[in-house]
Structure formats: C-alpha cells, structure tokens
Amino acid sequence: MNKIEILKQIALEAGKIVKEGYHASKEITHKGVVDLVTEHDIKTENFILEKLKKYFPDHTLVGEESHPQSDNDSYHYDKAIYIDPIDGTTNFIHGIPYLAISLGVWEKGEPVMAVVYNPILEEMFWAVKGEGSYCNETKLSVSSQEELQQSLIATGFPYAKVNQGIEYRWVIKCMTNILPHIQDIRRLGAAAVDLCYLAQGKTEAFYEIDLKPWDVAGGILVLLEAGGKVSNVHNEKFDFDDKSIVASNGRVHEQLLGYLELI
Ligand code: IPD
Ligand code: CA
Ligand code: CA
Numbered sequence: 330m331n332k333i334e335i336l337k338q339i340a341l342e343a344g345k346i347v348k349e350g351y352h353a354s355k356e357i358t359h360k361g362v363v364d365l366v367t368e369h370d371i372k373t374e375n376f377i378l379e380k381l382k383k384y385f386p387d388h389t390l391v392g393e394e395s396h397p398q399s400d401n402d403s404y405h406y407d408k409a410i411y412i413d414p415i416d417g418t419t420n421f422i423h424g425i426p427y428l429a430i431s432l433g434v435w436e437k438g439e440p441v442m443a444v445v446y447n448p449i450l451e452e453m454f455w456a457v458k459g460e461g462s463y464c465n466e467t468k469l470s471v472s473s474q475e476e477l478q479q480s481l482i483a484t485g486f487p488y489a490k491v492n493q494g495i496e497y498r499w500v501i502k503c504m505t506n507i508l509p510h511i512q513d514i515r516r517l518g519a520a521a522v523d524l525c526y527l528a529q530g531k532t533e534a535f536y537e538i539d540l541k542p543w544d545v546a547g548g549i550l551v552l553l554e555a556g557g558k559v560s561n562v563h564n565e566k567f568d569f570d571d572k573s574i575v576a577s578n579g580r581v582h583e584q585l586l587g588y589l590e591l592i
Contacts, residue, residue: 332384332434333457336444339380340430344448346373347415347430351449355422364488365418370394373414373430381410381432388434393543404542404569408436411546416445417519426450431521433546440550445521454525454551462528462554469555471578472530480533480581482507483515483523487539499538499573499592507588524548527576528555534577534585536562538592542569549576558582562589 330338350369358366374394381390391404392412404411410432415421417428426449434442443462445454454469456462462469474480484503489496508514515532517523521544523535528551549559549567560566562573564586572592577585 333442333444333455335384336432336434336442337446337453337455339377339384340432340444340446340453341448342380343373343377343414343430344446346376347421347428348448351421351424351426357422361488362491363419365422366394367415367418367422369421370415370418374412377412377414377430377432381412385410385434391542393541396543405438406435408434410434411543413521413543413547416521416544420518425518427517427522428519429454429521429525431543431547433542433548433550435546440546440553443547443550445525445547445551447522452525454528454548456550456554458550458554460554462551464525464529469525469528469551470530471528471552471555471557472533473580474533474578475580477510477533477581477584478512480511480585481513481515481531482511482585483517483527483532483535485516485518485520485523485537485540487537489539495592496539499590502590503536503588506590507585510584510588520544521548524552524576527578528552528557530555530578533581534575536573536575536585536589538573540574545574552576560586562586562591 389406413431558579561571
C-alpha cells in the first residue's frame, strides 16, 4: 500500500472510534473554560499515534492531545505529521456532525500529504502534493466567484475569547468591518473541514486567529491542491507561528484582506 492509502486506512479505522463515541455518552474534561476534551479524543489520538509510528518512523508526530505545549512552542520539524484526532470537539459533544480527523504530513516546511476524514458524513478529503485533492473519489476545485460581496465566508472564534483580550477584539473588529461586504458568514466549528469545504467550492474564503498546526496542516494541502490560496493576514506565506490564517479561492483573497485587521 502506498503512503496516502495507509493514511486513509488509518483515518478510516480511527473514524470507527470517533463514530462510536459520537453516539455514546461522553466524559468531558475542561482544558480551559470552554476548551473541552473527551476520552474519545484521547483514545483516537493514541490509536493514530501507534499506527503512524509503525508506518512513518522518520516523522515527528505532533498530536493535539499529547504534544507538550508551551507559549514559545515552535512547530517546525524536518518531517512531521500534525494530528487532530477530533477537529470540532464542541460539535462532537453537542451531536453536530461537522467534525473530522485531520492528518497533515509536512516535509521541509511544505505540506506533502493530507487526509481530513469526517466519519459521521463519510467524507474523506485527501491530497498528495502535485496530484490534486479529492473528496472520496471526486476531484476538488475552488469556487470561481470573484466578488467578495457574493462570497460566503467561514471563520472561527478562538477559545481565548473568554478573556476578552486581543483575540476577542480582533474577531469583533474583523466582523464589524467585513459583514456588510460579503454574502454571509459561517461559523461551522471545525477549521480542518472549513478548509476542505473551501477547497470544494462551497465557500469562497476562511479566516481565523489563534489556530494550531494540527487544525490546519491537513486542510491547507487539500485547499492548495484544489487551486486555493493561503497566507497570513499580512498577505505573506503562511507559517505555523503566524497568529492568523487567511485562505480563499484566490480570487477574493486581496478583497478580503482589505477588511481584516492586522495582528
Ligand atoms: C477547534 C475548531 C474550531 C476552531 C477552534 C479550534 P478543536 O478545534 O477547529 O473550528 O474555531 O479554534 O481550536 O478544539 O475542536 O480540535
Ligand atoms: Ca482542532
Ligand atoms: Ca481537537
């Protein structure tokens, strides 16, 4: 089996754990005031880590629930796989089927392979650098919309909003700036899937502050391979150390940036 098929297989099997948990009662632990984790996130991540260790022994494995975190963390490795066992945990807990397992393989600072799998809706997004991106067997292509006013924009709100600090103020300021100039906003609750729906042409753009590599490492390649664009809010090449991510179909990117506050 080649590497992408192995990744898909791991995601499919991990998806069984997530799906079982989705329909079961959940023991919830608070990582922060509104940042939650369940035993299913941890069980799924442990399963994925065991499999990846076997098939990708040269890669550093960076999983949301196991990676030691500190404020001055740098997430750059020569070869790494960034793992979000359940992106969209709040949806998972509330029984809203917008969530995914995200696996993003990066080498020398570039995404090379990705799988974003929603086991509830049975949507397997996947991509290999230079070979396009797919949802199940269907090739993906971004929307051809060129007008921001006719664009549906996805975003998300950081857990740090509860502190009403700089992140909260950025979210509110951007929303105030942008809302009159777009078709509408969606806050769907899973950044990895937001990037894949953008790749699929369902939305025209996505922006968010304070995301971690495991939220976006998979979705970025799915989007780029579908013809999309990713940058930071300064319109520079996106880096995991950036505070913000801005992603689009490429056609409305600069119009959107014009309404986002610099941070
Ligand atoms: C979260 C989701 C959400 C985004 C949050 C993320 P989690 O990931 O991607 O859409 O707004 O910032 O942390 O906690 O469900 O894995
Ligand atoms: Ca996440
Ligand atoms: Ca998660």
